[in-house]
Amino acid sequence: MQSIYLDNNATTKMAPEVLEAMLPYLSENYGNPSSMHRMGAKAGAAIKDARERISAFLHCRESELIFTGTGTESNNLAIRGVLESSPGKTHIVASKVEHSSVLNVYTRMERLGYRVTLLDVDLDGIIDLDQLEESLTEDTALVSIMFANNETGVLSPMQTVVELVKARGIPLLADAVQAVGKAPIDLSALEIDLLSFSGHKFHGPKGIGGLFIRRGTRIRPMMLGGSQEKGIRAGTENIAFIAGTAKACELAEQHFEHMQTETKRLRDKFESHALAVIPGSRRNGHPDERLPNTSNVSFGGIEGESILLLLDEMGICASTGSACASGAIEPSHVLKAMGRTEDEARRAVRFSLSRYTTEDEIDFTLRELPPIIERLRNDAPTIIPEE
Numbered sequence: 001m002q003s004i005y006l007d008n009n010a011t012t013k014m015a016p017e018v019l020e021a022m023l024p025y026l027s028e029n030y031g032n033p034s035s036m037h038r039m040g041a042k043a044g045a046a047i048k049d050a051r052e053r054i055s056a057f058l059h060c061r062e063s064e065l066i067f068t069g070t071g072t073e074s075n076n077l078a079i080r081g082v083l084e085s086s087p088g089k090t091h092i093v094a095s096k097v098e099h100s101s102v103l104n105v106y107t108r109m110e111r112l113g114y115r116v117t118l119l120d121v122d123l124d125g126i127i128d129l130d131q132l133e134e135s136l137t138e139d140t141a142l143v144s145i146m147f148a149n150n151e152t153g154v155l156s157p158m159q160t161v162v163e164l165v166k167a168r169g170i171p172l173l174a175d176a177v178q179a180v181g182k183a184p185i186d187l188s189a190l191e192i193d194l195l196s197f198s199g200h201k202f203h204g205p206k207g208i209g210g211l212f213i214r215r216g217t218r219i220r221p222m223m224l225g226g227s228q229e230k231g232i233r234a235g236t237e238n239i240a241f242i243a244g245t246a247k248a249c250e251l252a253e254q255h256f257e258h259m260q261t262e263t264k265r266l267r268d269k270f271e272s273h274a275l276a277v278i279p280g281s282r283r284n285g286h287p288d289e290r291l292p293n294t295s296n297v298s299f300g301g302i303e304g305e306s307i308l309l310l311l312d313e314m315g316i317c318a319s320t321g322s323a324c325a326s327g328a329i330e331p332s333h334v335l336k337a338m339g340r341t342e343d344e345a346r347r348a349v350r351f352s353l354s355r356y357t358t359e360d361e362i363d364f365t366l367r368e369l370p371p372i373i374e375r376l377r378n379d380a381p382t383i384i385p386e387e
């Protein structure tokens with residue numbers, strides 16, 4: 001049976017062109033860029049070339065880009081690196097809907113004595129800007145606001161966030177792991193100080209991340225060792241994956257229009273049909289301020305996990321929310337922050353498309369989903385669907 005993959009916020013299929021760009025560095029070009037000989041020079045040139053292309057894609061300087069192992073590592077490096085470089089300041093701010101690779105670092109920092117403010121979001125998942133402004137003090141060392149949410153796709157009002165935070169001279173981290181390749185990002189126009197991303201979320205390989213660090217930002221390295229990545233992230237570079245990420249950026253640029261129009265059209269078709277034909281279904285997330293590929297819907301009366309199992313039997317891969325949280329029974333912290341009850345949060349299913357998603361796949365999913373919901377509701381007749 002062929003899989004219909006609608007879980008692209010968890011990870012994406014690697015583009016064939018990306019694999020092709022990586023293969024030479026997994027075979028004949030195996031030099032270490034720190035070596036003085038020609039093999040080393042070849043590897044060094046590949047990294048330089050990739051850095052040039054990725055920084056052009058993000059509209060930043062090459063010297064502002066550091067390669068890491070994952071998006072998680074980029075967030076850890078940004079938060080811990082900035083806090084260690086600003087001793088004396090003990091207050092940090094983030095939103096309640098950040099990814100665990102931000103929230104869990106904040107929890108650790110709280111145990112180490114930092115005061116943490118977690119900002120509310122409204123029913124549509126948009127952060128409370130008044131609360132952000134009120135929270136900033138002379139003591140604030142860092143603000144971390146995600147560019148786009150992994151569960152709902154909701155976009156943060158980044159321009160306003162930048163204006164509020166930069167007016168106070170406070171460093172701003174944007175977790176853009178879900179946004180890169182799906183939303184326009186121009187770091188020459190948007191004055192974010194640190195921005196994290198991850199190759200596998202936009203058809204690059206898994207196990208490669210990046211961190212943009214704006215010139216002048218104070219940061220202490222977390223990984224100590226050699227002088228790779230300007231000493232900010234020691235360790236022999238993953239040249240093949242870096243080259244693959246550059247190719248993935250290039251492809252994302254080429255297909256950007258397709259994502260904003262065709263992928264969005266398919267997402268909207270899916271969502272509007274599903275909401276119309278399935279009683280008691282409800283969208284989670286702002287209708288417009290959203291990534292073009294993401295649809296998060298709660299189906300009244302049924303747990304998301306039961307729906308996923310039956311979808312999987314039909315070859316359709318979706319998710320209950322963040323991939324990292326599935327497997328755990330905990331309802332989504334994102335949906336709870338958006339005012340959903342625990343039961344409502346457990347009823348959510350996330351469908352995330354990619355540029356490879358076809359109309360046939362969406363039509364098939366739209367045919368299969370309503371009877372699955374009906375069957376589950378008939379199996380559980382005591383549960384009354386919500387309005």
Ligand code: PLP
Binds near residue numbers: 009073101
């Ligand atoms: N931040 C967000 C918003 C994510 O969605 C993810 C992954 O799901 C990460 C960070 C972590 O990225 P990685 O899987 O590369 O560690």
